[in-house]
Amino acid sequence: MRGAKVETPNMFSYLSPEQRVPQDHPLRAIRVIVDRSLAELDSHFQGIYSAFGRPSIPPEHLLRALLLQVFYSIRSERQLMEQLNYNLLFRWFVGLDMDAAVWVPTVFTKNRDRLLDHGTVRMFFHSVLEQARTRDWLSDEHFSVDGTLLEAWASQKSFQPKDPEDRDGDGSDFRGQERSNDTHASVTDPDARLYKKSAGEASRLAYLGHVLMDNRHGLIAEEMVTTADGTAEVDAAVRMVDDLGGTQRITLGADKGYDCREFVQDLRDRKVTPHVARKRKGSAIDGRTTRHAGYAMSIHARRRIESIFGWMKTIGGLRKTRFQGLERVGLHFSLAATAYNILRISRLRVA
Structure with missing residues (x-):
């Protein structure tokens, strides 16, 4: 009917x-x-x-x-x-x-x-993380670290000479000019830096977002945003390890970009075992690390950190940030990291 x-x-x-x-x-x-x-x-x-x-x-x-x-x-x-x-x-x-x-x-x-x-977002982040720690869902021994490029809310033509007298027009005709972060800056977002993550990519105005992941359940244990430069990833990794606190020895997985002698030595000085993927030539990782079964386990678990960046960029809206300035971009990144942890914890509660 x-x-x-x-x-x-x-x-x-x-x-x-x-x-x-x-x-x-x-x-x-x-x-x-x-x-x-x-x-x-x-x-x-x-x-x-x-x-x-x-x-x-x-x-x-x-x-x-x-x-x-x-x-x-x-x-x-x-x-x-x-x-x-x-x-x-x-x-x-x-x-x-x-x-x-x-x-x-x-x-x-x-x-x-x-x-x-x-500082509300950071307090919110740690409060959510504490819920995972009280349920023993957060490892205190095994972690992984990585960084990702966050495209700034600024166009290429905003990247102009720092000296106003050297600027010519609106900056749209920049092809063929030599531009670097030493001589140029974005008039839209001065904290953004011209950067490319790997060879063969086009340089973009960007920031770097960094995550320290717990290897047990893939939770974000620490996070931060820095200006984009060649040493930002290793510097941020050391800072996040220091922020963890604690006195016991931990392991830290990372990709080949972190395989440099200064970084590996910094970790060992902090009682951190560097489970860093080895470069083909000139690697700072030797047999005293790779001979243990835990090294291969860390290298395998480290790949899960890419899913965090994928979620934060596709769902969390961080492929191109909508904020300007290092502080505001950092707050947006912290909020997305908090949201990711909440989602992971909610799924662990159901499992």
């Missing part, structure tokens, strides 16, 4: 967003992890907001909305506000009821920047 075609909408609905979200929806497991970390950050939120003045957007709502922006690859805050206006799933996750007004995009952006200026 054909159903009646009734196009007159009901005026009232008696179902809440909580009732409309399926019990087995992946965001439910994610919401549990997020709420637990946000509860731990309550004292931090109390300290960064004044007791007087006009109420701002609740920080819990801000962070949940920013996570949605990463999970669903929403490019701009304007699109995010549009989704929050009619998407009941998004409203439920953020904590908005059916009749709550959605924020103006510029107001949301200003509140976001004010929140992120107080």
Whole structure:
């Protein structure tokens, strides 16, 4: 029997967003992890907001909305506000009821920047990571490190001579000119550097994102963003190892780009066993490392770090960053790393 075609909408609905979200929806497991970390950050939120003045957007709502922006690859805050206006799933996750007004995009952006200026994202990252550590999902012995190129939000024609007197026109006619980071800088994003990851690639204005991965479950144990230069990857690896703390010996897997004597010696001085892939000639890795079975295991596990970068670029929106400046790009990278860890932990809870 054909159903009646009734196009007159009901005026009232008696179902809440909580009732409309399926019990087995992946965001439910994610919401549990997020709420637990946000509860731990309550004292931090109390300290960064004044007791007087006009109420701002609740920080819990801000962070949940920013996570949605990463999970669903929403490019701009304007699109995010549009989704929050009619998407009941998004409203439920953020904590908005059916009749709550959605924020103006510029107001949301200003509140976001004010929140992120107080180190909130880094605290959020470590709070989520601590949940994995308490469940013994985070290794304290075996790690891998790598870096990836993050294309800056700046065009090639913005890369102009540092001396304004040497600039000619709008910078669009740069072909045939010799340009380097010593003599030129982007007028759009001065922190970006002209860089290429490997021979044969075109140079691009970019940053470098670095990740220290736990080999047990592929969680991000440490992360950072640096300016792009020839030694940034090995320098960042040493800094992230130092940030781990601890006194016991650990292993660190890495690709052939890290096979240099200074880096390998720095690791050994820090009681870190360098499980670095060997170059064909002039390798700093010798038999005292490669003879152990753990070396081959680390080389195999290291490849999983590429899936982290793949997710952060395709889903997390980091193939070309939408922010300018080293600090802002670093905050975006930290937020994407936090979102990745939340997703991994939610899947480990189900497994």
